[in-house]
Every structure is written in structure tokens, then in C-alpha cells.
Amino acid sequence: MTLIRHGHRGQAVRQLQQQLNRAGAELYVDGHFGDATEAAVRAYQRRVGLVADGIAGPKTLATLAGTGNARLLHHNMLLAVAQRLNVELAAIYAVNEVESAGQGFLANGKPAILFERHIMYRQLCTPRSNEDDAAALQAYADELAALHPNLVNPRPGGYAxxxxxxxxxxxxxxxxxxCALESASWGAFQIMGFHWQRLGYASVQAFVAEMEAGENQQFDAFARFIETDPALLKALQGKRCATFAKLYNGPAYQxxxxxxxxxxxxxxxxxxAIEAAA
Structure with missing residues (x-):
């Protein structure tokens, strides 16, 4: 994934500066991504509605090249979520930058996913009504695991x-x-499908439709994930980075x-933000 950011030097930075100048900036083209270039990137991102993080990643570069950005995450979405969660906008930007997998869609236009075969096995074993027979469900899951071990398996793996x-x-x-849709993680923030009910979607199919619609919808799912976890929300509101990272990423966060x-x-x-307001 191409990322051009503060401190970088070289031909890629020169090309970026030239593109920014064609878009209205007045940069000295020296191939050095310094403060002025970062400010110009942020200004361009704000003007076209992208997340104004000052980093020239694939989304910013594609937009500079003339590609449409209707499905990309927009600044206004982050601003709305910051207000909705009562979290400082800079903290929302930081979480988006660090916790996002980058782009929510693959080059072919499909949402980024990761299918978890062990979750598929678990979901097949899970009773969904009082009439369900847990033993019969597990027997069926075991039968499928024997026939399709790469798709249904008590153990994780098989990733392609x-x-x-x-x-x-x-x-x-x-x-x-x-069960299959519930067993995949979806979008830039890799939200597992089995969370659909907790997050307030009518069905996992409805959740998936939103994940396919755009990165703004994917970020909304991420916001729902935070606001339905009081400890996670409190950590983000208090800007307690270690606590948030531990709760969201697990023990490996350090x-x-x-x-x-x-x-x-x-x-x-x-x-x-302080500089922009000054």
C-alpha cells in the first residue's frame, strides 16, 4: 500500500507536490514532504471531502488522479461520529488511522474480508431457537467439517x-x-459479521449490504461497535490509548x-487541528 507522509523524500513526493500544485497549492517542488506539503495535503483532502489526515495514501492519490471518491471514507463521517460518541475529533482520526486495515475495498470493488472457518463451525453449532437441538447441530457441523475442512473447521486457518x-x-x-456471512470480517475495520444483532442491523444480510455500500457505512459499523461497548467507549473518550488498544486488539497490543x-x-x-485553527 502506497503511503507518502511527513519526512519522506524522493520522486514520489515531487510527483505529489506537482499534483497538489495543479489542484491549487503553491508548493516549492523539492521532493521533501515537510510541513508545507502536509498542510497542502490536508487542505486538498478537506476540499474534496476525504479524511484530512495529511497522509497521501491510495485514496488521496487516486482522487488527485481524477478517480471518483463516492465510496471512500469522508471527513464529515468522522466529524459526525466524533460528535455522536462525544470523542475529540483528533482521537477519532487517530483510531481511524491506526485501527483501519487501510482500504475498505479490494481492487475489484468487493469489500475487504477475511473468512474464518472456525467461526463458521461455531456458528453452525450455535442454537438459534428453543427448538434447535444442540447435539444435532454439532453433528451436522462435524459432518461438514469432514467434507469441507477449509470452510468448516474447529481450528482457525486456511486463509487465502x-x-x-x-x-x-x-x-x-x-x-x-x-452462518457464512457471520463468519467473515468485513471492511476497513474488519468487523465480524456475527456482531450484526449487537450493532443494530436487521440481519447479517442487511449488515453485509451496508459493508458493500461504502467506507462511510463501514466506519458507521465501527462506531456502533465502540458505542455498544461501554468500556471501549469510555477509554476512547478519556484518550486512554493503552486501555483502548488492549480492549480492541487483545493482549498482543503491546x-x-x-x-x-x-x-x-x-x-x-x-x-x-490547533495549527489549522490558528
Whole structure:
């Protein structure tokens, strides 16, 4: 994934500066991504409605090149969520930057997903009404696991990545549509489908339709995930990065430096907001 950001130097930065100048900036084209270039990137992003993070990633570069951005995450969505959750906008920007998988869609236009075969097994075993026989459900899941171990399995694995994950999902949907959709993580924030009811969707199919619609809908699902977890919401409101990272990412958060990345991103966005207001 191409990311051009503060501190970078080289031909890619020169090309970016030239594109920004064609879009109305007045940069000295020196191939150095300094404060002036970051400010110009933010100004351009704000003008076209993108998330104004000051980083020239695939979305900003594509928009500069003339590609439409209707399905991309917009600044107004982050602003609305910040107000809705009563969280500082800089903190929302930081969470979006660190916790997002990058782009919510693959090059072929399909949403980014990861199919989890062990979740498929679990969902097939889960009774959904008082009439369901748990033993019979497990026996059926075991039968499918024997026939299709790459799609139904008590153990995780079998990942293919990218567009091939959609092929796995399509095959799993032939076994059980609802369980299959519940067993994939969706969009830029990789929200698991089985959360659909907690997040307030009418069905997992309705949830998936929203994930297919655009990154703004994907971010709305992420916001619902936070606001339906009081501890997670409180940590974000208090800007307690380590607590938020632990709750959202699990015990491995320290090894992956999620808390450090969140704190640094927050400081950068907070400082940029102060500068923009000055």
C-alpha cells in the first residue's frame, strides 16, 4: 500500500507536490514532504471531502488522479461520529488511522474480508431457537467439517487472502448463507459479521449490504461497535490509548505497539487541528 507522509523524500513526493500544485497549492517542488506539503495535503483532502489526515495514501492519490471518491471514507463521517460518541475529533482520526486495515475495498470493488472457518463451525453449532437441538447441530457441523475442512473447521486457518477470500465465502454460503456471512470480517475495520444483532442491523444480510455500500457505512459499523461497548467507549473518550488498544486488539497490543501508534497519531492530529485553527 502506497503511503507518502511527513519526512519522506524522493520522486514520489515531487510527483505529489506537482499534483497538489495543479489542484491549487503553491508548493516549492523539492521532493521533501515537510510541513508545507502536509498542510497542502490536508487542505486538498478537506476540499474534496476525504479524511484530512495529511497522509497521501491510495485514496488521496487516486482522487488527485481524477478517480471518483463516492465510496471512500469522508471527513464529515468522522466529524459526525466524533460528535455522536462525544470523542475529540483528533482521537477519532487517530483510531481511524491506526485501527483501519487501510482500504475498505479490494481492487475489484468487493469489500475487504477475511473468512474464518472456525467461526463458521461455531456458528453452525450455535442454537438459534428453543427448538434447535444442540447435539444435532454439532453433528451436522462435524459432518461438514469432514467434507469441507477449509470452510468448516474447529481450528482457525486456511486463509487465502485478497479476492480469494470471497471465493471461500461464496462456497461457504452454499452450505449456510447466514452462518457464512457471520463468519467473515468485513471492511476497513474488519468487523465480524456475527456482531450484526449487537450493532443494530436487521440481519447479517442487511449488515453485509451496508459493508458493500461504502467506507462511510463501514466506519458507521465501527462506531456502533465502540458505542455498544461501554468500556471501549469510555477509554476512547478519556484518550486512554493503552486501555483502548488492549480492549480492541487483545493482549498482543503491546507487541504490535498499538497504544504507542495511537498516542503518536493523536498528538499529530491534535497539533494539526490547533495549527489549522490558528
Amino acid at each position: 487472502g485478497g479476492t480469494a477470500e470471497h471465493q471461500r465465502l461464496a462456497h461457504a454460503r452454499l452450505l449456510d448463507d447466514t 507487541r504490535n505497539l498499538y497504544d504507542v501508534k495511537l498516542e503518536r497519531a493523536y498528538q499529530r492530529h491534535a497539533e494539526a
